Amino acid sequence: FAKLFNVLRSLWLLVGAFLYIFVYGSIVLLIGWILGKEKGRRFVLKQIEIFGRLAFKLLGVKVFVCGRKPDVNTNYIVVSNHQSILDIPLIIGYVGPTPFIAKKELEKFPMVNVYLKYLGSELIDRGNVRQTATAIREVMRKLNEGYHFVLFPEGTRSPNGEVLPFKPRSLEIAFKAKVPVLPVSIWGNHLVIPKHKLIVSGNKTGIMFGEVVYPENFKSEEELRAYVENVIRQGVEKLKEVVEN
Numbered sequence: 001f002a003k004l005f006n007v008l009r010s011l012w013l014l015v016g017a018f019l020y021i022f023v024y025g026s027i028v029l030l031i032g033w034i035l036g037k038e039k040g041r042r043f044v045l046k047q048i049e050i051f052g053r054l055a056f057k058l059l060g061v062k063v064f065v066c067g068r069k070p071d072v073n074t075n076y077i078v079v080s081n082h083q084s085i086l087d088i089p090l091i092i093g094y095v096g097p098t099p100f101i102a103k104k105e106l107e108k109f110p111m112v113n114v115y116l117k118y119l120g121s122e123l124i125d126r127g128n129v130r131q132t133a134t135a136i137r138e139v140m141r142k143l144n145e146g147y148h149f150v151l152f153p154e155g156t157r158s159p160n161g162e163v164l165p166f167k168p169r170s171l172e173i174a175f176k177a178k179v180p181v182l183p184v185s186i187w188g189n190h191l192v193i194p195k196h197k198l199i200v201s202g203n204k205t206g207i208m209f210g211e212v213v214y215p216e217n218f219k220s221e222e223e224l225r226a227y228v229e230n231v232i233r234q235g236v237e238k239l240k241e242v243v244e245n
């Protein structure tokens, strides 16, 4: 019976995602355009945040939120572990509608790519040195304008949810721009929609906020990276207990 339920949920994921992201998503963009620049942008961003939270409700997944998002009176970079495509709705729903620094491959997802761009995301083609340099310059420019960003320093989704080693230099942008880092730990999304699968299975997930980290307190990117990685790993361990019990 549980298997049948999961198959039905997976079908629902495909149909629901299409209706929500393509059909409703187009209507939202149209209303945003009609409302005009500022009012329209506020409306669309609110809808993106609502989508982030509703995605879990519609899939029948309970979200445990540990800790409160700390108040930071400047812009920051959200640094999170990465397990599943569901990390994107989880972050936009519970951290806020924030641009992503992500792999160029996400450009392939119709409509999602429109929304990623709408948020001001920078998609990086890691095989292309020149494009990467331009995208990083753009991130730096937007950080100076006060944008927040989300970054997944493992560089890929972890297949079993365990935190992968952070890629060397992955926190260089935060270190160079001296922008506070908001560590975020995720546990459970990899069970709901695992990497390379569209079968919905688990029904619990969680997100935990760590204390804000200030890059100016570190001598090098390596030191900052090791510290943040450790905070996120500890967060994941605590979350496992909350989500799995």
Ligand code: DD9
Pocket (backbone or CB within 6 Å): 020, 021, 024, 025, 028, 047, 048, 051, 088, 111, 112, 115, 116
């Ligand atoms: C109102 C539909 C919102 C769809 C948002 C997709 C977000 C991807 C970043």
